[in-house]
Amino acid sequence: MAMSGGGRSDDEPMMDMNTTPLIDVLLVLLIMFIITIPIQSHAVKVDLPQPDNRPQNNIDPQKNKITINAQGQTFWNGSPVDEVTLTQYLDQTVAMSPQPELHFQPDATARYEVVDGVLAIIKRANVTKLGFVGNEQYRGDF
Template sequence: MAFSSGGDSGGPMAEINVTPLVDVMLVLLIIFMVTAPLMSHKVQVTLPQEALKEKPDSQGIPITLAVTESGDLYWNDDPIILSVLESRLAVEAQKQPQPQVNIRADKTTKYRTIANVVKTAKDVGIAKVGFVTTPER
């Protein structure tokens, strides 16, 4: 609220100082004028339309492969060896829809062991291989 510096009444002024309002509005106008051309896409692309009659309900139950620090493998918490793992993954790769393979590994597991499991899954035709982690707290 503004006060008069010299006048007969000595009370508060009833007029609003609009200079700060005009300054803010001019800054906003300049910002919008600069950013508006950036909002349009310069390259026009015709996006494909959906070709599926029905969307698949799910991708099946995911397979969880656990790899311990010592290199032991577990298929959904059941112990498994690498040669049997390869044949079971080949069977799963033939299914439609193909299940996703999630790999859980100890923090101290050697990367070579994990890379061998991922390579085995990719070699037999598994399309989706993911890694399971715990979120930071």
């Protein structure tokens, strides 16, 4: 009770080509081709210069000046510094004999948190010769 289709009787040979094995072989070849393709990277290799982490020699053997502007930026002898560089400079000055003077001059409108943070760094460095410069700007306030 099999159904026959297309007007062909059961005793005639099938004339259509079986494409299933062909498709299977093509899929296997496609997968092997995809696996063997090298991974493309769009990176451009450039040799960049390495930063020099040693502090520059901005230390005066007589006196050094730390200033803080109104925006809260810290400067060592006129050059902007971050907290790590400031600590390195202070450690170098403390090791000098005789220890140079350190002048501290915050701007009148600088935030207290910034000034307090710099003073804490100075205290941790054990600076013994510290002077506050520019206190005359507060003369009329008290």
